Amino acid sequence: GAGVSQSPSNKVTEKGKDVELRCDPISGHTALYWYRQSLGQGLEFLIYFQGNSAPDKSGLPSDRFSAERTGGSVSTLTIQRTQQEDSAVYLCASSERVGLAGRLSFGPGTRLLVL
Amino acid sequence: AQTVTQSQPEMSVQEAETVTLSCTYDTSENNYYLFWYKQPPSRQMILVIRQEAYKQQNATENRFSVNFQKAAKSFSLKISDSQLGDTAMYFCAFMSPGANSKLTFGKGITLSVRP
Numbered sequence: 001g002a003g004v005s006q007s008p009s010n011k012v013t014e015k016g017k018d019v020e021l022r023c024d025p026i027s028g029h030t031a032l033y034w035y036r037q038s039l040g041q042g043l044e045f046l047i048y049f050q051g052n053s054a055p056d057k058s059g060l061p062s063d064r065f066s067a068e069r070t071g072g073s074v075s076t077l078t079i080q081r082t083q084q085e086d087s088a089v090y091l092c093a094s095s096e097r098v099g100l101a102g103r104l105s106f107g108p109g110t111r112l113l114v115l
Numbered sequence: 116a117q118t119v120t121q122s123q124p125e126m127s128v129q130e131a132e133t134v135t136l137s138c139t140y141d142t143s144e145n146n147y148y149l150f151w152y153k154q155p156p157s158r159q160m161i162l163v164i165r166q167e168a169y170k171q172q173n174a175t176e177n178r179f180s181v182n183f184q185k186a187a188k189s190f191s192l193k194i195s196d197s198q199l200g201d202t203a204m205y206f207c208a209f210m211s212p213g214a215n216s217k218l219t220f221g222k223g224i225t226l227s228v229r230p
Contacts, residue, residue: 003159033217042119042206042220043160056217089158102150102210102218106160 002026004107006092012113013082021077021110025094032075033095033104034067038088046090049075082114117142117209121221128197129229135182136192136224138207145169148210149183149190150218155203163205166190197228 005024013019025032034046045059049069060066064082069075079086089111093104118141128134140149151163166174166183173181178195194201207221 035220040222042121042222043208043218045217045219048217059217091158091160093160102148102165102208103162104160104218109158111158 004092004094004105006090006107006110008110009108010111010113012115014115015084016081018078018080019082019112021079021090021092021112023075023077023092023094023107025073025075025092026105027073029094029096029105030072031095032069033093034075034077035091035093036061036088037091037109043091046077079112082112084114087112087114117144117147117211117219119207119209119219119221121207121224123224124222125225125227127227127229128194130197130199132197133193133195134197134226136194136205136207136226138190138192138221140188140190140207140209142188142209142211144211146212148212149181150208150210151179151181151190151192152206152208152220153201153203154206154223155200160206164192194226199228199230202226202228 007022030051033048035043047067049055064080067077089109091109093106095104120139147168149166153161153163164176180193182191204223206223208218210218
């Protein structure tokens with residue numbers, strides 16, 4: 001079946017602009033995660049959604065970052081007033097349920113470059 | 116808070132040889148999960164192998180096996196009969212079981228398999 005998809009694949013923006021990154025999880029997966037991968041760094045947890053529960057936003061680095069998940073499916077990560085340090089690959093992952101022993105299905109990521 | 120350390124930034128191995136990637140972690144918990152994820156140039160993270168801390172037997176998946184030393188908090192990945200397709204970044208990750216589980220990743224290691 002179809003895997004996790006993300007769009008756009010690459011995004012170049014100017015400092016100060018807002019960007020929206022989209023994630024389509026695997027159908028039926030109730031848990032959805034966003035991670036950020038900066039150059040030379042591991043993956044940094046940003047936020048996760050599980051069903052209708054309140055999202056865990058503990059990893060969001062600032063209030064310029066927000067995410068929503070509509071209808072328990074598609075998720076959008078929004079970065080307002082982008083800064084150069086926001087340049088990174090943003091990875092989305094989903095799983096059948098939270099804590100299913102870490103068996104996450106990852107998307108190919110969105111590479112964001114802030115000029 | 117848990118931490119995952121991958122001290123080797125990169126390694127190289129000859130095709131068909133065996134290579135071991137190191138990982139250490141720090142936690143005060145007794146029950147948890149450990150993972151190795153592979154990220155090829157396509158950027159899509161793939162789960163390679165998973166270990167449950169309460170299991171003493173080391174996990175094995177075809178050419179991939181782990182050496183899990185719980186007391187030493189060490190979790191190394193051994194790749195046997197290396198193939199060109201094994202060229203990728205490899206991330207070690209930790210997860211606590213529970214309702215708000217999320218993966219904590221190391222910084223990764225770049226593995227190059229030479230023909």
